[in-house]
Structure formats: structure tokens, C-alpha cells
Amino acid sequence: MKKQERVATIIRRLNEQYPETPIPLDHSDAFTLLIAVLLSAQCTDKKVNEVTPALFAAGPNPAAMAALSEAEILGLIRQLGLAKTKAKNVKRLAELLLERHGGEVPDSFEALEALPGVGHKTASVVMSQAFGVPAFPVDTHIHRLAQRWGLSNGDSVAQTEADLKRLFPKEHWNRLHLQIIFWGREFCTARGCDGRQCSMCTELYPNRRKAVIWRKP
Known part of the structure; x- marks a missing residue:
């Protein structure tokens, strides 16, 4: 699967799994x-x-x-x-x-x-x-999944952010940031998946044989 096909698959799967993206941190303003x-x-x-x-x-x-x-x-x-x-x-x-x-x-x-x-x-x-400005904050979940999904080499958080911004349309950034976090917490955890376990990893890379070594940011 080519990179742009992976991007389209990721957007489709995440929209299906998480049509709503509530902010996990309680706040009022x-x-x-x-x-x-x-x-x-x-x-x-x-x-x-x-x-x-x-x-x-x-x-x-x-x-x-x-x-x-x-x-x-x-x-x-x-x-x-x-x-x-x-x-x-x-x-x-x-x-x-x-x-x-x-x-x-x-x-x-x-x-x-x-x-x-x-x-x-x-x-x-x-x-x-808070302000609706397109941004793509990268936490450990996003950094990990970007590597496993072949979206970034994971050399640094800054590089991962730049790669994701380049690959995904700007209008998807704010939503995707939360969706990827949700997926990482629920299905593609640090120990629960090595790039060959969760359904997203297996769909994106059905023939992957080696584990993807997660490089912490």
C-alpha cells in the first residue's frame, strides 16, 4: 500500500471508529x-x-x-x-x-x-x-503510531509533526490529533502492538514480518 493510500485508509478508519472527538482533559474555557x-x-x-x-x-x-x-x-x-x-x-x-x-x-x-x-x-x-487553529500536537501515542504506520521515521517529535502535517490535509489536523491518540490508547499500545497486532497495522501492512521498534521521543 502506497503512502497516500495509507493516509486515506487511516482517515477513513479513524472517522469510522471515532466520529466524535471529545477532549480528554476536563475544562471549561x-x-x-x-x-x-x-x-x-x-x-x-x-x-x-x-x-x-x-x-x-x-x-x-x-x-x-x-x-x-x-x-x-x-x-x-x-x-x-x-x-x-x-x-x-x-x-x-x-x-x-x-x-x-x-x-x-x-x-x-x-x-x-x-x-x-x-x-x-x-x-x-x-x-x-481552544481557538480552532490547525495544529498537529505530537504526544507519545502519535509519535509511536506515526512510526508503526510508516508515516514518519520517528527521529524526533519535530520531524514527526512535520511529516504528519505534510501528509494529512490541514482541515483534518485537529480532529486527527485526538483520533490517533484514542486509537493508540485503545488498540495500538506500547506493549499491546508491535506494528503487527492491531487491525490498523495489519491493514496497512498485511505482510509485515518484523516488529517496528518504537523510538521514544
Whole structure:
């Protein structure tokens, strides 16, 4: 199967499997989405969703979050990995939103990535899901599946993102980002498939004999 045929198959299969693409992180607006994505680094969405209700009740907007002490924020997110660093970043991020952006989440990659704790992936999620700007955030699931599905060589997250953007039409990016994550969690897990097990891998490469070694980003 040629690469463009694989692309068309992937779009078709994912649309059939996931016609709806709810954002896995609970949030109510761009600010709470930004904070939730920041907190999700090296942590499961499920765990983040367990702690954010109390955090967002205490700091539902930048002004309220900035008014909390770092210790108060840490107490609310202590269950998460890297909690101390995340608490520091959350407080400073809220302060900078007030200082630089009038208490609003900026709708540009440059401004978002200038905030503490916000890398390109986090900015991409916010831009795509909060503001509808086409983006293709690459997490470990997407990085893994891009290798297994022959879409990227997996040398780096940046290369994987560039390859996916080149292969898939821009109007599909925001939807595909979530669909691929869903598929990776449900069917093509790190240990549950080696490029020869899940139905997508077997359809794309029916004669594949060797396992695809997953190179972590």
C-alpha cells in the first residue's frame, strides 16, 4: 500500500471508529484547558481530571489562580508528577496572563510558548482545541503510531509533526490529533502492538514480518 493510500485508509478508519472527538482533559474555557494540558506532562489525563476540579474551584481564572500561593496550588496538585515545578509554573503563568495579556489566554504560538511550562505541544493543543487553529500536537501515542504506520521515521517529535502535517490535509489536523491518540490508547499500545497486532497495522501492512521498534521521543 502506497503512502497516500495509507493516509486515506487511516482517515477513513479513524472517522469510522471515532466520529466524535471529545477532549480528554476536563475544562471549561481556554484558561482551564491550558492549565490542564500543562499539568498533563508525564501524567495521565485521568489523574489530571481527578485533581483539576478542586484546583479550578480555587482558581477558575487567571486572577484567582494568581492570588493563590504556590503552596496552595501545590497542595491541590500534589498527586501529579513534577507537582512542585508545575505549581510554580501555574502560578507564574497566571500572573503573566494578567501582566501581559489582560487576563486572557493569547491565541498565538509565540505568546503561548513564552509562558512558563508551556512548550510547543501544549501550545499546539490550546491553539487547535481552544481557538480552532490547525495544529498537529505530537504526544507519545502519535509519535509511536506515526512510526508503526510508516508515516514518519520517528527521529524526533519535530520531524514527526512535520511529516504528519505534510501528509494529512490541514482541515483534518485537529480532529486527527485526538483520533490517533484514542486509537493508540485503545488498540495500538506500547506493549499491546508491535506494528503487527492491531487491525490498523495489519491493514496497512498485511505482510509485515518484523516488529517496528518504537523510538521514544
